[in-house]
Amino acid sequence: METKEWVKTASVDKFPANAGACVLVNGEQIAVFNFAEENRWYATQNQCPHKGEMAISRGLTGDSNGTPKVACPFHKKSFSLEDGTCLTDEDYELKTYPVKIEDGFVYIEIE
Amino acid sequence: MKKKIILIGNGMTGFRFCEKFVESGMSADHELLVFGEENTPAYDRVHLTSFYTGTTADELLLAPANWYADNQITLKSGDRIAAINRNEKKVISEHGHSYSYDILVLATGSSAFVPPIQGVDKKGIFVYRTFDDILAIKKYIPKATKAAVIGGGLLGLEAAKAVMDDGLKTSIIEFAPRLMPRQLDELGASMLRHKLESFDLEVLLNKSTEKILGNGKITGMQFTDGSVLETDLLVISAGIKPRDELARSCDLEVHPRGGIVVNSKMGTADESIFAIGECVVVHGMVWGLVAPCYEMAEVLIANLRNGQREFLGFDLSSKLKLIGTDVASFGHALSEPHHGRTIVYENKSRGVYKRLNVSLDGKYLLGGILVGDAEEYNLLKQIVNNKIKLPENPEDLILGSRGGGGAGISVSDLPDEAVICSCENISKKTILNAVEIDGAESVPLIKKCTKSGTGCGGCVPMLDDLLTFSMKSRGKEVRKVICEHFSYTRQELFDLIKVDEIKTYPELLKKYGTGYGCEVCKPVTASLLASIWNEVVAKHDTIQDTNDRFLANIQQRGLYSVVPRMPAGEITPEKLIVIGEVARKYDLYTKITGGQRIDMFGARVDLLPDIWEELIDAGFESGHAYGKALRTVKSCVGSTWCRFGMDDSVSFAVEIEERYKGIRAPHKIKGGVSGCVRECAEARSKDFGVIATEKGWNLFVCGNGGANPRHADLLASDLDKETVIKYIDRFIMFYIKTAEPLTRTAKWLGSMEGGLGHLRDVVVNDSLGIGEKLEADLQKLVETYQCEWKEVVNNPELRKKYRHFVNSEETDSNIKFVALRDQKMPAK
Numbered sequence: 059m060e061t062k063e064w065v066k067t068a069s070v071d072k073f074p075a076n077a078g079a080c081v082l083v084n085g086e087q088i089a090v091f092n093f094a095e096e097n098r099w100y101a102t103q104n105q106c107p108h109k110g111e112m113a114i115s116r117g118l119t120g121d122s123n124g125t126p127k128v129a130c131p132f133h134k135k136s137f138s139l140e141d142g143t144c145l146t147d148e149d150y151e152l153k154t155y156p157v158k159i160e161d162g163f164v165y166i167e168i169e
Numbered sequence: 170m171k172k173k174i175i176l177i178g179n180g181m182t183g184f185r186f187c188e189k190f191v192e193s194g195m196s197a198d199h200e201l202l203v204f205g206e207e208n209t210p211a212y213d214r215v216h217l218t219s220f221y222t223g224t225t226a227d228e229l230l231l232a233p234a235n236w237y238a239d240n241q242i243t244l245k246s247g248d249r250i251a252a253i254n255r256n257e258k259k260v261i262s263e264h265g266h267s268y269s270y271d272i273l274v275l276a277t278g279s280s281a282f283v284p285p286i287q288g289v290d291k292k293g294i295f296v297y298r299t300f301d302d303i304l305a306i307k308k309y310i311p312k313a314t315k316a317a318v319i320g321g322g323l324l325g326l327e328a329a330k331a332v333m334d335d336g337l338k339t340s341i342i343e344f345a346p347r348l349m350p351r352q353l354d355e356l357g358a359s360m361l362r363h364k365l366e367s368f369d370l371e372v373l374l375n376k377s378t379e380k381i382l383g384n385g386k387i388t389g390m391q392f393t394d395g396s397v398l399e400t401d402l403l404v405i406s407a408g409i410k411p412r413d414e415l416a417r418s419c420d421l422e423v424h425p426r427g428g429i430v431v432n433s434k435m436g437t438a439d440e441s442i443f444a445i446g447e448c449v450v451v452h453g454m455v456w457g458l459v460a461p462c463y464e465m466a467e468v469l470i471a472n473l474r475n476g477q478r479e480f481l482g483f484d485l486s487s488k489l490k491l492i493g494t495d496v497a498s499f500g501h502a503l504s505e506p507h508h509g510r511t512i513v514y515e516n517k518s519r520g521v522y523k524r525l526n527v528s529l530d531g532k533y534l535l536g537g538i539l540v541g542d543a544e545e546y547n548l549l550k551q552i553v554n555n556k557i558k559l560p561e562n563p564e565d566l567i568l569g570s571r572g573g574g575g576a577g578i579s580v581s582d583l584p585d586e587a588v589i590c591s592c593e594n595i596s597k598k599t600i601l602n603a604v605e606i607d608g609a610e611s612v613p614l615i616k617k618c619t620k621s622g623t624g625c626g627g628c629v630p631m632l633d634d635l636l637t638f639s640m641k642s643r644g645k646e647v648r649k650v651i652c653e654h655f656s657y658t659r660q661e662l663f664d665l666i667k668v669d670e671i672k673t674y675p676e677l678l679k680k681y682g683t684g685y686g687c688e689v690c691k692p693v694t695a696s697l698l699a700s701i702w703n704e705v706v707a708k709h710d711t712i713q714d715t716n717d718r719f720l721a722n723i724q725q726r727g728l729y730s731v732v733p734r735m736p737a738g739e740i741t742p743e744k745l746i747v748i749g750e751v752a753r754k755y756d757l758y759t760k761i762t763g764g765q766r767i768d769m770f771g772a773r774v775d776l777l778p779d780i781w782e783e784l785i786d787a788g789f790e791s792g793h794a795y796g797k798a799l800r801t802v803k804s805c806v807g808s809t810w811c812r813f814g815m816d817d818s819v820s821f822a823v824e825i826e827e828r829y830k831g832i833r834a835p836h837k838i839k840g841g842v843s844g845c846v847r848e849c850a851e852a853r854s855k856d857f858g859v860i861a862t863e864k865g866w867n868l869f870v871c872g873n874g875g876a877n878p879r880h881a882d883l884l885a886s887d888l889d890k891e892t893v894i895k896y897i898d899r900f901i902m903f904y905i906k907t908a909e910p911l912t913r914t915a916k917w918l919g920s921m922e923g924g925l926g927h928l929r930d931v932v933v934n935d936s937l938g939i940g941e942k943l944e945a946d947l948q949k950l951v952e953t954y955q956c957e958w959k960e961v962v963n964n965p966e967l968r969k970k971y972r973h974f975v976n977s978e979e980t981d982s983n984i985k986f987v988a989l990r991d992q993k994m995p996a997k
């Protein structure tokens with residue numbers, strides 16, 4: 059059976075604007091990104107599927123033709139933050155997680 | 170009912186067949202079942218050596234495993250076909266299953282030819298053809314100290330270089346009296362030989378191996394001339410042997426020298442069976458390059474769809490990859506004297522040899538050879554293939570643009586049908602259409618739009634030439650715009666930031682860009698802001714590349730390295746002790762770098778500020794090893810101690826390093842100062858190098874080590890120190906203002922109109938009248954320097970950014986170490 063829960067992570071001010079940070083949720087490393095102008099938030103696994111480095115949260119964010127994305131700092135593979143697909147190399151994919159902001163805290167929904 | 174096609178062989182040709190099958194829409198009325206003996210789906214065998222040097226198998230796959238199923242193709246990898254039953258139209262797999270076909274395609278490729286030498290089955294002897302071969306060699310390497318390669322042809326040389334780069338002393342053994350006998354003539358081969366010997370590859374010619382020595386495993390080789398070579402690893406690359414065993418066993422015709430015989434439509438005598446690729450003989454020969462094999466796959470697909478295409482032969486021009494020097498041959502490279510005249514250019518000191526074979530009437534180019542410098546390869550090949558009429562002085566084609574004139578043949582002279590990309594078979598017209606009709610006004614867009622340049626990559630320079638030609642002919646400027654978010658060049662952004670006094674990335678994006686930016690324009694802007702305003706980079710941390718975001722180089726497992734500055738490589742015993750103590754306390758791996766200083770590796774991100782705090786307390790500063798900034802100014806010991814020293818190179822190197830430290834540029838900058846022409850500081854491999862003479866200092870610029878080494882050129886001689894500094898000031902600032910992003914000075918000079926002459930005019934003769942301005946701008950950067958690590962260490966807000974989790978004090982459990990020679994390294 060699958061159970062999902064919203065987990066409270068840290069207060070909004072702990073996260074940099076227009077960049078990523080990593081949180082530990084039930085033992086899992088999750089990268090959280092904030093597109094500050096529109097207050098949009100995204101979350102993905104922190105591990106890069108390319109070489110397994112725990113690094114996605116340290117990547118540069120931006121967009122490719124309007125799709126919000128992050129580029130892994132190691133070898134610059136970039137991933138859509140909307141659905142985790144790899145934009146530079148079809149073989150890879152990132153798991154994404156729903157994020158919500160409540161009372162100034164960032165929550166992530168995880169299984 | 171759908172017709173059943175069975176394809177045996179999932180190599181490069183087999184894959185191209187699958188790809189064309191999908192593109193042609195044949196799957197509507199055909200089923201395709203593919204058998205591949207290897208365990209992985211088809212991969213890029215042409216770049217097998219990059220698998221040797223670390224590219225992963227996944228990265229070399231021509232398509233991911235699920236591609237086949239997604240396109241209604243059934244792929245059985247690791248499943249060899251053992252027999253063909255022509256009467257029942259069935260194939261039988263190694264596992265005993267049988268499958269029936271309506272159409273059977275053989276694309277079984279070839280295997281490495283292993284000559285019948287006595288003892289060739291001993292351990293330590295390998296071929297170089299598949300992933301498995303490479304894995305086996307890699308596994309054996311640690312047991313070996315000395316390697317040999319049989320075969321001095323294209324593949325043998327590639328294999329030899331790879332094994333040598335893996336740390337083994339390597340010998341190449343060639344049966345013929347010269348290297349690459351099929352591509353090169355005597356002079357070209359001997360030039361290549363000297364070049365290889367200068368890399369420490371031993372070349373043994375006229376050698377025929379009689380037997381392999383050793384008890385169970387190879388220890389040496391004995392040649393027919395009685396000589397013996399000790400070696401404990403041998404790679405055999407003596408040619409290829411078409412895999413025609415299946416065809417033989419079912420009585421299809423094979424060539425006396427091997428290879429399945431097919432007609433120009435790729436058919437065998439059995440009208441249900443076809444064969445393509447390296448396993449066939451067509452027009453009397455085996456075509457051992459990928460482009461003709463691809464052409465065969467395309468011809469066959471067309472014919473299966475009722476076309477009437479024929480394989481008419483193919484250009485066998487080839488360029489040697491990866492050997493560290495250019496080698497190419499094209500057209501009729503070795504044509505006999507009575508067929509034409511030859512023009513030869515030889516420059517022994519530069520290791521360059523070029524030969525052109527011109528028709529007797531002097532009108533056409535028949536072929537040629539290039540060793541040491543193959544820049545003109547693409548164009549010359551086109552001139553041959555398209556029978557373009559030669560200019561009056563064909564020698565200009567290889568002597569380069571004397572006085573800037575060139576030989577008068579350029580991409581514009583090629584006919585529309587000229588095949589520019591032979592891997593993908595893309596013509597000049599298709600490329601120009603992409604540029605002019607589809608608006609693909611950059612090389613990456615052309616690649617995306619046409620697929621040209623995505624195979625071996627050899628045609629990419631020509632794509633660039635075609636782009637420039639097309640843009641110029643339409644009165645358009647080729648502007649290297651930064652990325653999709655800014656349609657400005659780096660130089661334009663530099664001016665905009667300066668004139669509008671823009672201080673942050675969001676300001677710039679809002680005013681001149683679109684979207685949210687990306688990993689290209691963010692670091693470029695960060696670099697520009699630093700070069701113009703010189704504020705601490707930590708202020709703009711979220712637009713920096715990782716290394717600049719955390720002011721340290723990211724390494725395996727997301728660890729970081731710590732490199733304090735040691736100007737000119739000079740360090741006091743007290744400071745050495747501090748380094749030792751800090752490294753011991755934080756358990757860091759220490760190593761002397763190639764830049765004459767000490768690197769401490771393996772620091773967790775959260776410890777960086779603590780480590781730097783201790784270093785700064787002891788008087789150290791950031792070494793900017795992570796920045797596109799001045800790295801080191803290497804020195805030699807110079808006249809203070811050295812008996813040959815003309816001047817005090819260490820003091821001058823310290824002065825120069827202190828002056829330019831921290832300055833951000835389009836790419837990293839390195840310097841060197843040597844005390845005399847013996848050049849122990851290797852200054853001529855640096856962006857700027859200074860060498861003491863009897864009368865002062867010589868200044869060299871635009872050298873480079875790295876992937877494309879280049880010796881620096883002399884900019885001015887016998888200068889006093891003040892003038893050296895003045896010129897370097899101008900040089901660096903001119904570079905900062907005008908270079909493309911991530912372009913080292915060597916490459917920048919390479920694409921500068923007017924070349925070194927122009928650079929000298931600007932820097933030495935101040936032809937643009939901007940000398941003083943450049944000096945003033947640089948002086949401002951010198952005056953506003955601050956150690957960025959000091960800034961972080963003393964600022965609690967900035968320090969907080971150095972942690973792995975924002976919601977936990979835990980550290981990254983992914984980081985683990987193992988022991989390494991009394992120190993440690995990250996666990997894999």
Ligand code: SRM
Binds near residue numbers: 767854877
């Ligand atoms: C530590 C060091 C190797 C060593 O143990 O000796 C080193 C390490 C790295 N080099 Fe280097 N290079 C080091 C000396 C050199 C040298 C030798 C020299 O400077 O005399 C060269 C050739 C000279 C030159 O640059 O022209 C060199 C040419 C490169 C290149 C190729 C540059 C090129 O133009 O082709 C790269 C890749 C790049 O910058 O894009 C590179 C990139 C790198 C990076 C930064 C790769 C990366 O981005 O992670 C490595 C960081 C490792 C780490 O974890 O810290 N490193 N690298 C040396 C540090 C010198 C220092 O004290 O700062």
Ligand SMILES: Cc1cc2nc3c(=O)[nH]c(=O)nc-3n(C[C@H](O)[C@H](O)[C@H](O)COP(=O)(O)OP(=O)(O)OC[C@H]3O[C@@H](n4cnc5c(N)ncnc54)[C@H](O)[C@@H]3O)c2cc1C
Binds near residue numbers: 278415445448460
């Ligand atoms: C190191 C190296 C470098 C090279 N460099 C270049 C270069 O720079 N330029 C260039 O043009 N060419 C180069 N080549 C040559 C190029 O790789 C070949 O021309 C090309 O791979 C031929 O494709 P193919 O599909 O015909 O054969 P292959 O790629 O050999 O594929 C045949 C496949 O069929 C499989 N097979 C055979 N028999 C059976 C069976 N009975 N059942 C099932 N499967 C079977 C084999 O296992 C193999 O996987 C290079 C080759 C090597 C090894």
Ligand code: SF4
């Ligand atoms: S230190 Fe330099 S040469 Fe060595 S692996 Fe890293 S980038 Fe390559």
Ligand code: FES
Binds near residue numbers: 107110
């Ligand atoms: S580890 Fe992320 S791109 Fe290579």
